[in-house]
Amino acid sequence: MRLFVGLGNPGRQYEQTRHNIGFEVIDELSKRWNIPLDQAKHKGLYGKGFVGGEKVILLKPLTYMNLSGESIRAMIDYYSIDIEELLLIYDDLDMPAGRIRLRPKGSAGGHNGIKSTIAHTGTQEFKRIRVGISRPTNGMAITDWVLGRFSEEEKELMKEAVLKSADACELWIKKPFLEVMNTFNQ
Numbered sequence: 728m729r730l731f732v733g734l735g736n737p738g739r740q741y742e743q744t745r746h747n748i749g750f751e752v753i754d755e756l757s758k759r760w761n762i763p764l765d766q767a768k769h770k771g772l773y774g775k776g777f778v779g780g781e782k783v784i785l786l787k788p789l790t791y792m793n794l795s796g797e798s799i800r801a802m803i804d805y806y807s808i809d810i811e812e813l814l815l816i817y818d819d820l821d822m823p824a825g826r827i828r829l830r831p832k833g834s835a836g837g838h839n840g841i842k843s844t845i846a847h848t849g850t851q852e853f854k855r856i857r858v859g860i861s862r863p864t865n866g867m868a869i870t871d872w873v874l875g876r877f878s879e880e881e882k883e884l885m886k887e888a889v890l891k892s893a894d895a896c897e898l899w900i901k902k903p904f905l906e907v908m909n910t911f912n913q
Contacts, residue, residue, distance in 0.1 A: 728782045730808050731756060731896055732799055734817040734840040736874075737772075737789040745860040746792060746873040748885065749816040749840075752858070753785050755893040760785075769801035770794075779900045784808075795840040796847030803848065814854045814899065815844060816892055818873065822859025825884025827891050829908040830855050854904055856892050858885075 733749030741747050757764050762776035762785055773786040784806065788798035799815075802808065817840055822828060832852045835841040845851050861881075863872040877885050891911065898907045 728784065728806060728808055728812060729900070730784045730786060730799075730802060730806070730813045732786045732788065732795075732802075732813065732815045734792060734795050734815060735787060736791050737787075741874065743876055744874050745818055745877065748818045748858045748860065748889065750787050751885075751889045752816045752856070752892045752896070753787050755889050756785055756896055759893060759897070769805055770798035771802065773802070778897070781900050783900070792840045792843075794843055796843035796845070799844050800847035810848060810850060810853055813848075814856065814896065815841070816856045816858065816896075817841065818860045819857035820860060820862045820869070820873070822857060822861070824859055824861040824877075824881045825888045826859035827888055827895070827911060828857045828859070829895060829904070829911050830857065831904060831908070854899075856895055858888050858892055860885075 733753035735747035735750035757774060760776055760778050762774040764772050764774045764785060766773050770790045771786045771788045773784055775784050786802055788795040790797050817838060831854055834851060835845055895907055895911045898910060
């Protein structure tokens, strides 16, 4: 069973903000795979289905970013999911807007959602797709930046990043993660 988790913040005020790019990827997968996000338990909104014969769960934690690990831990425990079957999708300030990077493990890199996930799973050894949102160049505070919306120029880049991230998730259903990384990390 594969668990795909997109990080973000719940609520209309956070929709389509930089910090919610993980939610957008989960929404794209929900649409592609016809898996409605219609269950609200384990501190998250999720849906279950089958893709290519593989059972999958799509999850959007509803705990706010800083507590994402609580929902992820609850899902892992309830469904007895091996940490090897977890893939997190989230925003990354240290990459150019629209770029994606897959990693099999790693540190939190200052991302509070990843810090929470590491704290609640007890490991850094989980797969991830980092989606670049760039850093502010105009002196804007980081919090204001990540909770802000994309500029018109960025919107097209981010739409493409969401589609590429979803493509990478789909490929992971069929191929080992190392092959997926080699395909998308260019």
